[in-house]
Amino acid sequence: MNDNDNELEFDISYYLELILRRRWIALSVFVSVVIATALVTFNTRPVFQAQSLLVIEKERGNTVLFQGGPTVERGNDDYYQTQYKLLKSEALLKTVYKRLNLERIPEFAGVYGYRKLIKPVAIAPVPRSRLVYIKVDSFDPLLAANIANAVANVFIEQNLSNQLFISKDVLNALQADRAGNQSRAIYESLPAVVNNALIMDLKRESAKLQSQVAEASGRYTPKHPQVLALTANFQAVQSQIKTETDKVIQSLKIDLSGQLMGNNIRLIDAAMPPLGPIKPRKMFNMLLALIGGLVLGLFAAVLVEFIDQTVRTQEDVENKLGLPFLGIVPLTRQLKDQAAYNHLILQEHSLISESIRNLRTMVDFAEVGSKSKSLVVSSSVQGEGKSYVAANLAAAIAQAGEKVLIVDGDLRRSNLHKVFRLSNAKGLSDFLAGGRSTDELRPLIQTTDVQNLSILTCGPRPPNPAELLNTPRLSAFLTWAGENYTRVIVDCPPMFPISDALLWGKYINNCIFVAAFGKTRVPLIKTAVKRFAASGIKVLGAVVNMSKFGGLSYSYYGYYQYNYNYGPDAEGHEGEKKHHRKTPAAKPEPAQGAASVK
Secondary structure (H helix, E strand, C coil): CHHHHHHHHHHHHHHHHHHHHCHHHHHHHHHHHHHHHHHHHHHCCCEEEEEEEEEECCCEECHHHCCCCCCEECCCCCHHHHHHHHHCCHHHHHHHHHHCCHHHCHHHCCCCHHHHHCCCEEEEECCCCCEEEEEEEECCHHHHHHHHHHHHHHHHHHHHHHHHCCCHHHHHHHHCCCCHHHHHHHHHCCHHHHCCHHHHHHHHHHHHHHHHHHHHHHHCCCCCHHHHHHHHHHHHHHHHHHHHHHHHHHHHHHHHCCCCCCCCEEEEECCCCCCCCCECCHHHHHHHHHHHHHHHHHHHHHHHHHHCCECCCHHHHHHHHCCCEEEEEECCECCCCCCCCHHHHCCCCCHHHHHHHHHHHHHHHHCCCCCCCEEEEEECCCCCCHHHHHHHHHHHHHHCCCCEEEEECCCCCCCHHHHHCCCCCCCHHHHHHHCCCHHHHHHHCEECCCCCEEEECCCCCCCCHHHHHCCHHHHHHHHHHHHHCCEEEEECCCCCCCCHHHHHCCCCCEEEEEEECCCCEHHHHHHHHHHHHHCCCEEEEEEEEEECCCCHHHHHHHHHHHHHCCCCCCCCCCCHHHHHHHCCCCCCCCCCEHHHCC
16 A cells, blocks of 8 residues: 555656656647637637527328328438438529529629538537527628528428429419310319219219110100209209319319418528627637647647656666766856855855765765776766866865865866866876976876865867877876875766777776766767776766756755755764755856856
8 A cells, every 4th residue: 555655656746847847848838829729719700600490390291182081191211311411402502592692792702602501501400309400600690690591491492392393283274264164174084083982972873863864855855854853963963063073173272282281391490690609719719728738738748758868867867878876966057256166165055065965975885895086077078067077076075084186187178277267377288298207296286275175287288189198197197196195086078079088097997977967868878888888987877967957856856965964974064954954055146157167
């Protein structure tokens, strides 16, 4: 249970630190997303939507024209899908386009302008009902309502027309002004009349009476009472047939004209001009931008972190480089009239001073078992602050009571004399170029304002640095330095683009490697470390210099540094723990700092 809690806490701390470290990337992505969304949202032309509501009942066939029974309901499964397609048919939209004169509207102008109605007109059936919405989008709210109503009305008209298109010719025939006998013949030939049961019975009765009248007329005179009675009955039946036929015809006229059989599609709600636009949804878009920007910002921070090929943390040193971690040196700034190691001289404590003292301790641990107390400080390329680290480490070791000599071993771009603000008129190059005895070294050594710390500067820049470093005088110098000083620290040139550091490695087998925070790529550092290893030089560990971040683990590490050497230590600072809680770190001021030291 405790292990799971610790693992969860570690993961959360790791990602929180990652986000804090990459906060500017996350913030940049977040602000970019919000600004881009705001620009698009507030510059988009508002779109209004109007909608009309139709009810589409199942179609009932008008079979009264062909049979005398009741109407029969059709139950086609695809009937409603057909109606939805008809609602957006080009024929219907073309009729709407002409009826509303939409060619005068810029957004619908053109030869095939009616096709531009296909996109803004949408059909939205209401689930589990016979209702369907006709939704129309437009920049003009009134135009959107007019189009929605026009589509509904034209569809209703076309549906009624489609129901009656089979019977139009018959209806025209029924309503035509023809001669009496011709009109009567058309009426009596209609299936609805022929198949009428009552009319069929009357016609059979009429035929029977007609036969009886003919038989009686053969026997009797026209004035005979029996002939007159049969004739009267026959005429009465004929009159009744005519009356019933007229009733059927009148019923057909009513049905075919739509007076009896109503349209199965009705307009329930006519579209009204909308009060506000549906797009853009400004509040929703901005809320989505805030959430999306935050998510994308965090994702970008994590992505950049995982594809980052530079060194920033202890985990990077151990996992990416496979080297022991010696410490992190924060980026510092000091006044121009102060030395780079001024924070070590001051009595008050600061984060940088504690980080250097912690580095000193880690170097002591790394050198356990080593015969030589001499070491070189190098890096991959220039500008990673190796001279700054070497100077501060030498000062911290000297403060611990050891007699230290720091040597500027970069004969090409000497810089250490600038760190200590000393003269570079004479130095190592003088001895390597023409020294006859190690006794000549003593006048070249300069003292510093740090007790127990001496320095041998580079001296005049020679034209042939590599040749000087290959002379036996270098070995003689290092032997003499080892006999006269407890520690010898050599500020070597970087590994690239030259390899002078390997010449120092012939005599000094321990190396501290400096990597600039978030600057030098891991493959280049690995190549430099491999060169050291191939030359028999042991890399004691790596120092991350010029750290700029303020993540959670870094804050904890800084707290650890502040408490690491409290209490009685080698320097005799008995009351440092109490003192550091009251004394804040020195406020950074614009000046030359670790970032400008080679």
